[in-house]
Amino acid sequence: xxxxxxxxxxxxxxxxxxxxxxxxxxxxxxxxxxxxxxxxxxxxxxxxxxxxxxxxxxxxxxxxxxxxxxxxxxxxxxxxxxxxxxxxxxxxxxxxxxxxxxxxxxxxxxxxxxxxxxxxxxxxxxxxxxxxxxxxxxxxxxxxxxxxxxxxxxxxxxxxxxxxxxxxxxxxxxxxxxxxxxxxxxxxxxxxxxxxxxxxxxxxxxxxxxxxxxxxxxxxxxxxxxxxxxxxxxxxxxxxxxxxxxxxxxxxxxxxxxxxxxxxxxxxxxxxxxxxxxxxxxxxxxxxxxxxxxxxxxx
Amino acid sequence: xxxxxxxxxxxxxxxxxxxxxxxxxxxxxxxxxxxxxxxxxxxxxxxxxxxxxxxxxxxxxxxxxxxxxxxxxxxxxxxxxxxxxxxxxxxxxxxxxxxxxxxxxxxxxxxxxxxxxxxxxxxxxxxxxxxxxxxxxxxxxxxxxxxxxxxxxxxxxxxxxxxxxxxxxxxxxxxxxxxxxxxxxxxxxxxxxxxxxxxxxxxxxxxxxxxxxxxxxxxxxxxxxxxxxxxxxxxxxxxxxxxxxxxxxxxxxxxxxxxxxxxxxxxxxxxxxxxxxxxxxxxxxxxxxxxxxxxxxxxxxxxxxxxxxxxxx
Numbered sequence: 001x002x003x004x005x006x007x008x009x010x011x012x013x014x015x016x017x018x019x020x021x022x023x024x025x026x027x028x029x030x031x032x033x034x035x036x037x038x039x040x041x042x043x044x045x046x047x048x049x050x051x052x053x054x055x056x057x058x059x060x061x062x063x064x065x066x067x068x069x070x071x072x073x074x075x076x077x078x079x080x081x082x083x084x085x086x087x088x089x090x091x092x093x094x095x096x097x098x099x100x101x102x103x104x105x106x107x108x109x110x111x112x113x114x115x116x117x118x119x120x121x122x123x124x125x126x127x128x129x130x131x132x133x134x135x136x137x138x139x140x141x142x143x144x145x146x147x148x149x150x151x152x153x154x155x156x157x158x159x160x161x162x163x164x165x166x167x168x169x170x171x172x173x174x175x176x177x178x179x180x181x182x183x184x185x186x187x188x189x190x191x192x193x194x195x196x197x198x199x200x201x202x203x204x205x206x207x208x209x210x211x212x213x214x215x216x217x218x219x220x221x222x223x224x225x226x227x228x229x230x231x232x233x234x235x236x237x238x239x240x241x242x243x244x245x246x247x248x249x250x251x252x253x254x255x256x257x258x259x260x261x262x263x264x265x266x267x268x269x270x271x272x273x274x275x276x277x278x279x280x281x282x283x284x285x286x287x288x289x290x291x292x293x294x295x296x297x298x299x
Numbered sequence: 300x301x302x303x304x305x306x307x308x309x310x311x312x313x314x315x316x317x318x319x320x321x322x323x324x325x326x327x328x329x330x331x332x333x334x335x336x337x338x339x340x341x342x343x344x345x346x347x348x349x350x351x352x353x354x355x356x357x358x359x360x361x362x363x364x365x366x367x368x369x370x371x372x373x374x375x376x377x378x379x380x381x382x383x384x385x386x387x388x389x390x391x392x393x394x395x396x397x398x399x400x401x402x403x404x405x406x407x408x409x410x411x412x413x414x415x416x417x418x419x420x421x422x423x424x425x426x427x428x429x430x431x432x433x434x435x436x437x438x439x440x441x442x443x444x445x446x447x448x449x450x451x452x453x454x455x456x457x458x459x460x461x462x463x464x465x466x467x468x469x470x471x472x473x474x475x476x477x478x479x480x481x482x483x484x485x486x487x488x489x490x491x492x493x494x495x496x497x498x499x500x501x502x503x504x505x506x507x508x509x510x511x512x513x514x515x516x517x518x519x520x521x522x523x524x525x526x527x528x529x530x531x532x533x534x535x536x537x538x539x540x541x542x543x544x545x546x547x548x549x550x551x552x553x554x555x556x557x558x559x560x561x562x563x564x565x566x567x568x569x570x571x572x573x574x575x576x577x578x579x580x581x582x583x584x585x586x587x588x589x590x591x592x593x594x595x596x597x598x599x600x601x602x603x604x605x606x607x608x609x610x611x612x
Contacts, residue, residue, distance in 0.1 A: 005332040006332060006333075007333075008333055008575075008576055008577050045574065045575070052364045052365040052521075053362065054362065054365060054366060054367060054520050054521070054570065054571075054573075054574050055362045055367060055573060055574055056573075056574055096575075098576060225357065226357070226358055226359075226360055227360075228360045228362075228367060228369070228573045229572070229573035229574075229576070231329045231330070231332070231333075231573075231576050232325065232329040233323065233324055233325045233329045233330065233572060233573065234323075234360070234369070234371070234573050235345075235354065235359070235371040235374050236357070236358075236359040236360035236369060236371060237357075237359075238354070238357060238359070238374065239357070249353075250353050250354060250374060255329070270357070271356055271357055271358075271512070272356045273353045273354070273355070273356050277353045278351050278353060278376075279350065279351030279352040279353035279354070279374070279375075279376070279377070280353040281353075283350075283351070283353070
């Protein structure tokens, strides 16, 4: 219904392939490819039109290409019946895809030094981001971590597109043994980084935000929260986020995110309703808070 | 041939019987990215409360076979923001608004009814008596007790503008839905919406913990449809003149026919909006095609057809 909003399309599958411990699926979706900006995601129906598996699966977009009329690629691991069904798709099968969804990563106006930090399959959306940043003349450094060597996604590509690429694994099977945050401070100093972009599990985003804070640089995080609709109506994917007005709101990670400024996400309160959040039990909002809420537009 | 799709809910005339279910479409703004909200019968807005509510903690959702379990806890900005921001948007797009209200007590329902009545352009008020997401500390809802439900409906009716239809949204989690329906109609509900989510639980087999925060959630989706159709059928049989919006697991145009034959005058699309944001427009198209294919000239002739064996349509 609009030129830049999401669209729902039945997309032919171009191919499904294994990449490290993951699957990558490429679909032909010109409308989504041309609207896409780094950090956005798609939601995909699984199991067919009359499946008992009702809810869509959200996946960060890993790549878009103009060839074959506009293709979109996303990454997934087989975790349940829905993703197992996706892994069995073959070329020319049709997939019902909605996208692009969510707010993208904000890009710096000027050429600055950027560190991109990813955990496991959370690294996927960082690759189109790296390309966008490089096109703007930014320096890009990668820090990628995972449980084991086979779950570090696309190390070769990271080495190719970035100035430097550092890898960590929990078991030490690849790169440095440990967490991404064990090496992040050193990378920030050596690369003289101005900004951090991070994508992965909540505990990792929380730790990365803390490291960026100690170096006094901003961090953009893409959160992972369970969602049912991806379009902003079901209200299930909320996270506590402090607005520029200082008011904490339970905001939807699908349409108000998934990208937020790290220091605005109340990581310690994820999974709870902070006592001072707008509308929390016992909340007594000021008239200023109420006015701010009325004036605030929604996506 | 193009069937006449018009339907009537008490004093409310709708161009067609496909509406959205409360809590499954926001106030229409997000779904409007995928279809024209003026095209469907009405948008039933997410239940609005008097004050802003932050809702329940995450995780708020778990997928279940042909359904989902949810516990959002009625998160919303409160009636002031709704009336200033969301309702005008919906009306500006030509949408018809059935405004769902949820009070924490009987008095709040009255205040909400008055405030919503004062706003221009509202088509009807739906009284949420039974949201599984918002209960008293003991886990009871207004709908659990027909007398309590009737007290709420009576309060809403007395505070609402007299020409504004009041619809009572019923739960299936009661000993006898016909008793509950009768009590609400006696309290001057103009129509009934049934059913709401059904209380349920899922336990994560890995963590051995309830899958949604707080344990219990509201089950929705196609898994509910036979329960909802059964409730609509029984209540239409007992109260054939009372208009009903059928809700519960509507996924296709054929499901609309099923609900209408059981006795519904309109049918709400709920959880399926989450999985298919174009669902309302698709269901309306499929319903229209099904009527034409069967040579049914008027949608309203379907209402209660299942109660008239042999007559067919």
